[in-house]
Amino acid sequence: MVWKTHDYDNIPGTYVFDGKQSSQSYELNKLFYSLNEAGNREALWNDPEAYMANFNLSDEQRDALRNNNFLEVVKKGGNIYYLAKMAIPRGISVQHVGAQFQDITVDDFRQKLEDNAEGFVEKLNKVGGYWNG
Amino acid sequence: MVWKTHDYDNIPGTYVFDGKQSSQSYELNKLFYSLNEAGNREALWNDPEAYMANFNLSDEQRDALRNNNFLEVVKKGGNIYYLAKMAIPRGISVQHVGAQFQDITVDDFRQKLEDNAEGFVEKLNKVGGYWNG
Amino acid sequence: MAKIIGGITSSHIPAVGNAITQGLTQEPYWKRFFDGYQPAVKWLEEAKPDVIIVVYNDHGLNFFLDKIPTFAIGCADKYINADEGWGLNAVGDFEGDQAFSWHLAESLVEQEFDICTCQEMKVDHGFVNPMRVLLEKEKDWGVKVVPFAVNTVQHPVPSGKRCLKIGEALGKAIESYPEDLRVVIFGTGGMSHQLQGERAGLINVDFDIETMESVISEPEKFASLSNAEIIEQAGTEGIETIMWLVMRGALQPDAKLIHKHYHAPISNTGAGVLVLENQ
Amino acid sequence: MAKIIGGITSSHIPAVGNAITQGLTQEPYWKRFFDGYQPAVKWLEEAKPDVIIVVYNDHGLNFFLDKIPTFAIGCADKYINADEGWGLNAVGDFEGDQAFSWHLAESLVEQEFDICTCQEMKVDHGFVNPMRVLLEKEKDWGVKVVPFAVNTVQHPVPSGKRCLKIGEALGKAIESYPEDLRVVIFGTGGMSHQLQGERAGLINVDFDIETMESVISEPEKFASLSNAEIIEQAGTEGIETIMWLVMRGALQPDAKLIHKHYHAPISNTGAGVLVLENQ
Ligand SMILES: [Fe+3]
Ligand SMILES: [Fe+3]
Numbered sequence: 001m002v003w004k005t006h007d008y009d010n011i012p013g014t015y016v017f018d019g020k021q022s023s024q025s026y027e028l029n030k031l032f033y034s035l036n037e038a039g040n041r042e043a044l045w046n047d048p049e050a051y052m053a054n055f056n057l058s059d060e061q062r063d064a065l066r067n068n069n070f071l072e073v074v075k076k077g078g079n080i081y082y083l084a085k086m087a088i089p090r091g092i093s094v095q096h097v098g099a100q101f102q103d104i105t106v107d108d109f110r111q112k113l114e115d116n117a118e119g120f121v122e123k124l125n126k127v128g129g130y131w132n133g
Numbered sequence: 134m135v136w137k138t139h140d141y142d143n144i145p146g147t148y149v150f151d152g153k154q155s156s157q158s159y160e161l162n163k164l165f166y167s168l169n170e171a172g173n174r175e176a177l178w179n180d181p182e183a184y185m186a187n188f189n190l191s192d193e194q195r196d197a198l199r200n201n202n203f204l205e206v207v208k209k210g211g212n213i214y215y216l217a218k219m220a221i222p223r224g225i226s227v228q229h230v231g232a233q234f235q236d237i238t239v240d241d242f243r244q245k246l247e248d249n250a251e252g253f254v255e256k257l258n259k260v261g262g263y264w265n266g
Numbered sequence: 267m268a269k270i271i272g273g274i275t276s277s278h279i280p281a282v283g284n285a286i287t288q289g290l291t292q293e294p295y296w297k298r299f300f301d302g303y304q305p306a307v308k309w310l311e312e313a314k315p316d317v318i319i320v321v322y323n324d325h326g327l328n329f330f331l332d333k334i335p336t337f338a339i340g341c342a343d344k345y346i347n348a349d350e351g352w353g354l355n356a357v358g359d360f361e362g363d364q365a366f367s368w369h370l371a372e373s374l375v376e377q378e379f380d381i382c383t384c385q386e387m388k389v390d391h392g393f394v395n396p397m398r399v400l401l402e403k404e405k406d407w408g409v410k411v412v413p414f415a416v417n418t419v420q421h422p423v424p425s426g427k428r429c430l431k432i433g434e435a436l437g438k439a440i441e442s443y444p445e446d447l448r449v450v451i452f453g454t455g456g457m458s459h460q461l462q463g464e465r466a467g468l469i470n471v472d473f474d475i476e477t478m479e480s481v482i483s484e485p486e487k488f489a490s491l492s493n494a495e496i497i498e499q500a501g502t503e504g505i506e507t508i509m510w511l512v513m514r515g516a517l518q519p520d521a522k523l524i525h526k527h528y529h530a531p532i533s534n535t536g537a538g539v540l541v542l543e544n545q
Numbered sequence: 546m547a548k549i550i551g552g553i554t555s556s557h558i559p560a561v562g563n564a565i566t567q568g569l570t571q572e573p574y575w576k577r578f579f580d581g582y583q584p585a586v587k588w589l590e591e592a593k594p595d596v597i598i599v600v601y602n603d604h605g606l607n608f609f610l611d612k613i614p615t616f617a618i619g620c621a622d623k624y625i626n627a628d629e630g631w632g633l634n635a636v637g638d639f640e641g642d643q644a645f646s647w648h649l650a651e652s653l654v655e656q657e658f659d660i661c662t663c664q665e666m667k668v669d670h671g672f673v674n675p676m677r678v679l680l681e682k683e684k685d686w687g688v689k690v691v692p693f694a695v696n697t698v699q700h701p702v703p704s705g706k707r708c709l710k711i712g713e714a715l716g717k718a719i720e721s722y723p724e725d726l727r728v729v730i731f732g733t734g735g736m737s738h739q740l741q742g743e744r745a746g747l748i749n750v751d752f753d754i755e756t757m758e759s760v761i762s763e764p765e766k767f768a769s770l771s772n773a774e775i776i777e778q779a780g781t782e783g784i785e786t787i788m789w790l791v792m793r794g795a796l797q798p799d800a801k802l803i804h805k806h807y808h809a810p811i812s813n814t815g816a817g818v819l820v821l822e823n824q
Binding site: 119 | 298301302305325326327330331348349350351352353419420421422460461462463464465466467468469470471472475479492493494497498501502503523525526527528529530531533534536539
């Protein structure tokens with residue numbers, strides 16, 4: 001077993017969901033996938049420990065779920081789209097999750113998004129031809 | 134909806150399992166596929182009508198199953214590998230099915246296979262290099 | 267013969283579905299984003315497609331990690347938008363065209379693309395939201411659909427180059443179908459966004475604009491980037507933008523630009539709209 | 546670096562599994578068929594592979610018609626031989642090599658093959674019977690495996706040409722893996738047989754021999770046939786023989802023939818065995 005390295009391995013703060021990640025977290029993502037069904041979401045909320053016991057999770061994965069430690073979940077191979085199936089129905093939006101990854105408030109996270117997009121209309125005007133109301 | 138024709142459409146006695154065949158028989162093959170599970174095989178044997186009612190079959194498909202009319206099953210889009218899941222566990226081998234397609238006995242069907250292979254050792258010797266004991 | 271009228275690109279952000287459901291499209295946050303779709307909505311109305319092929323990625327509804335096909339095509343007579351655990355209200359079913367789908371599958375396999383055929387296929391927000399925004403409907407879509415799923419979730423993900431090529435093959439497949447169908451193709455997903463890791467919240471306006479300009483007139487340029495380069499620039503989820511190349515490949519190289527629109531951020535994402543029309 | 550030692554072709558007839566289970570291999574009906582495998586069994590023992598890649602088709606165990614991928618590769622650490630409704634006794638589990646499988650998947654996608662990755666994969670008689678005949682075991686196989694499934698059941702099925710090409714790509718993928726693995730590839734299925742319709746019982750010895758000779762020294766020739774031509778000559782289920790081309794493509798063009806064996810009929814089928822060794 002030799003895991004090859006990839007050209008995307010060293011992008012800071014970025015965990016590309018590939019075979020290595022996915023294979024270590026298959027059961028974890030299976031748990032998330034099961035939450036497509038409303039009944040399973042309820043079962044998880046009613047008794048998280050019992051529900052987690054249906055899946056072959058590592059102790060670390062279980063802890064990360066218990067503590068809503070989303071960064072740990074992602075590092076352990078939880079896929080963000082799958083993780084969302086656990087977070088969103090509890091009122092934890094993807095932006096909440098994003099904020100938690102960086103240990104900032106949701107408002108700060110939203111501001112960051114705005115800042116990152118700052119000046120986009122001017123940029124569009126410079127290229128020309130874009131709709132602008 | 135225009136089904137295109139294919140270069141394999143007119144081979145005599147041959148029903149190529151393609152999209153057209155498969156799409157008309159999706160539920161039928163789903164029934165067969167369910168027979169991968171021993172419990173389902175038992176359920177089908179114990180009460181064929183009740184079991185068939187779990188699937189959205191046409192009257193003709195249901196009739197073909199009731200009568201073990203395998204040729205009709207294949208013409209209606211039943212896949213032979215899937216059909217085998219219903220036949221084999223009842224002791225109806227693929228050779229029995231093959232014989233039934235042609236309305237001959239199993240012995241005759243086996244003889245036909247032997248006849249079709251007749252003289253293969255001589256042919257191998259002619260080409261040369263084949264293992265021969 | 268079937269004819270490709272044109273193509274549209276669109277993000278497929280989940281929040282967009284909720285904004286429509288909750289009637290927020292004219293609220294300050296959403297107004298510019300939705301208003302910029304109107305020329306596309308109008309063009310599509312006039313294009314009167316018989317079939318829309320929606321290129322999208324599944325986010326863990328129809329496909330689980332037990333089986334992830336690189337490219338998958340719907341071959342069913344009906345596609346259902348089921349609960350995907352994201353609190354989105356399911357919309358009405360979509361009608362398929364089996365004979366057309368199977369023709370596309372056969373032609374693609376003949377052209378050496380190794381697709382997965384799906385006779386049962388649930389469609390998630392990636393498919394549904396572009397339909398809702400661009401047709402402004404919740405049911406009775408008045409058009410048949412072919413879902414065309416690209417794996418952008420679990421790497422290895424196909425390269426942009428491969429997406430452009432399968433788009434070209436899809437174009438040939440469509441135009442070799444004997445029925446007089448009017449076909450429009452949606453390329454959905456993207457643009458820049460990253461939902462995961464400490465880099466979450468990334469938006470790259472410059473890269474998005476460059477990508478849009480490239481997709482319009484020089485798709486080979488965007489297609490020449492490696493997936494690592496796209497991820498670095500557009501974020502892990504921004505890789506979805508490669509799906510635009512499937513649509514682009516199916517159109518004529520000199521397809522005419524009808525409309526372009528960009529807004530950011532919307533939810534976590536840079537969102538671009540293109541309408542391209544075959545000559 | 547990983548090295549391809551050679552490849553073996555074999556039918557994967559269900560009855561073969563039963564004959565082994567029931568201890569019939571030396572009965573008159575079976576004796577010539579099984580005896581002709583012995584040089585292959587011996588070669589394989591001496592080849593001491595670390596991994597065997599088994600190219601086979603699923604017959605409705607792991608894949609249902611909701612999702613039929615053209616090519617699928619196992620990426621699991623374990624593969625289970627489950628009940629497939631054919632009255633076959635399940636044998637012991639097979640051990641996988643995830644890192645190697647994922648490397649193959651990545652390399653194939655990079656080489657523009659659109660495979661489906663499977664992290665859970667039940668293997669049926671198509672996979673199991675060649676393992677049983679060639680390793681003469683029921684469990685503790687002493688070797689890791691990679692199941693490589695080709696759709697030969699529901700058309701559109703890939704062309705022989707495409708199978709040969711993905712074989713070539715698979716060869717490159719294997720030989721670019723950094724670990725010193727010894728790899729053997731099984732190409733299974735075929736040869737001529739038709740199980741369905743009034744033409745059931747077809748066996749075409751001439752075509753089978755031609756195919757074997759072509760696969761040995763001139764695979765492009767067999768690969769140039771259309772699927773309709775192969776079906777016409779070898780029967781609807783005889784189309785499985787295209788899978789031999791995946792194995793052949795992965796080997797050197799001048800791979801050395803070690804053994805060839807043919808017997809017919811066995812069950813409903815013309816059955817061929819080839820052992821080819823890389824130089
Ligand atoms: Fe998406
Ligand atoms: Fe087979």
